[in-house]
Amino acid sequence: MTPTTQPRVTGGSRRMRLSTRDRVTVALMVLIPTAFAAVLVWLPALATIVMSFFDWDGFGPFTEAKFVGSKWYSDAVTIYPAFWPAIQHNVIWLIVLFGVATPLGLLVAVLLDREVSHTRFYQTALYIPVVLSMALIGFVWQLMFSRDQGLLNLLFGTQIDWYGDPKINIWSALIATSWRHMGYVMLLYLAGLKGVDPSLKEAAKIDGASEPKTFFHVVFPVMFPINVVVLVITFIDSLRAFDLVWVINRGRNGLELLATEVTRNIVGEAQRIGFGSALATIMLVFSTIFIIIYLRIVLKEDR
Known part of the structure; x- marks a missing residue:
């Protein structure tokens, strides 16, 4: 049975080299939660900051909103x-x-x-x-x-x-x-x-x-x-x-x-x-x- 990780000694220190499957798994574990956080948290937060500088009623297109600065x-x-x-x-x-x-x-x-x-x-x-x-x-x-x-x-x-x-x-x-x-x-x-x-x-x-x-x-x-x-x-x-x-x-x-x-x-x-x-x-x-x-x-x- 082949192990998923192989130790490699470099410069007197032991490193663990991940297999391709493990790298894909780690990447997905990082990217999927990050994508959810970006869509559900970061983007709405940025949109809120942007809209705070405009006068908009929420019904018409945002392109018609009037810029009011820090009013x-x-x-x-x-x-x-x-x-x-x-x-x-x-x-x-x-x-x-x-x-x-x-x-x-x-x-x-x-x-x-x-x-x-x-x-x-x-x-x-x-x-x-x-x-x-x-x-x-x-x-x-x-x-x-x-x-x-x-x-x-x-x-x-x-x-x-x-x-x-x-x-x-x-x-x-x-x-x-x-x-x-x-x-x-x-x-x-x-x-x-x-x-x-x-x-x-x-x-x-x-x-x-x-x-x-x-x-x-x-x-x-x-x-x-x-x-x-x-x-x-x-x-x-x-x-x-x-x-x-x-x-x-x-x-x-x-x-x-x-x-x-x-x-x-x-x-x-x-x-x-x-x-x-x-x-x-x-x-x-x-x-x-x-x-x-x-x-x-x-x-x-x-x-």
């Missing part, structure tokens, strides 16, 4: 009333997910890692929201927050419109999204904790380190890759938050977000393709900055 970007930051509230709400979304939901997910993961009784049940119960769509989660929490028939008002004997009051509806939405985010973070950290070498904990224990010190000075730094992944997921979730608030009130009345404003201007009642594309490009810039920072951290850690 839509200027309008977004100066005269569009929902832009800065949307930015503020996205920042609040990020702070709550990162400062509340993520630590709770980490805490639950640490507790479940102790192999307490019924661990499988708790893991399943906490992970169930992750497999549900955010739209469905919005409907589920409607049973809790409904003004007339909600569980909270029934328990406290109140008539608070948790989803309708612009002063509190964003916090109600954040409770619902944190419920889901916490389960996802729990799963990631639980996997990371299972991969920590037990000898590190034993060494810290022998040195007299307490359990909290062992976790924060030994275990948590070892999970650096998981920490970076959680940070990226949290940022992306806060930026692309859309489904939940769209189900609640279509991103109005205190729930304005960048994603809802993009949708409202591109496929909603406004039908301003160029302006919506400008808002989407701003989101893309924010995402790109964070991705670059993430890649620099990962590459530095690999080196």
Whole structure:
């Protein structure tokens, strides 16, 4: 039986020469995902950037679109009333997910890692929201927050419109999204904790380190890759938050977000393709900055 690869020694080093079949397989494994990414991600992103400089209603041919330069970007930051509230709400979304939901997910993961009784049940119960769509989660929490028939008002004997009051509806939405985010973070950290070498904990224990010190000075730094992944997921979730608030009130009345404003201007009642594309490009810039920072951290850690 002939092997598919043949070792060849050159200059004191061993190289593996791939067969033609293996080269074709590797090329296809690289080119096919790249082609899908180009068609489904890169080209639409480039088209969005281009359309952000034109005035186009989306119905006529794009050749008839009028070039307006940076007008839509200027309008977004100066005269569009929902832009800065949307930015503020996205920042609040990020702070709550990162400062509340993520630590709770980490805490639950640490507790479940102790192999307490019924661990499988708790893991399943906490992970169930992750497999549900955010739209469905919005409907589920409607049973809790409904003004007339909600569980909270029934328990406290109140008539608070948790989803309708612009002063509190964003916090109600954040409770619902944190419920889901916490389960996802729990799963990631639980996997990371299972991969920590037990000898590190034993060494810290022998040195007299307490359990909290062992976790924060030994275990948590070892999970650096998981920490970076959680940070990226949290940022992306806060930026692309859309489904939940769209189900609640279509991103109005205190729930304005960048994603809802993009949708409202591109496929909603406004039908301003160029302006919506400008808002989407701003989101893309924010995402790109964070991705670059993430890649620099990962590459530095690999080196």
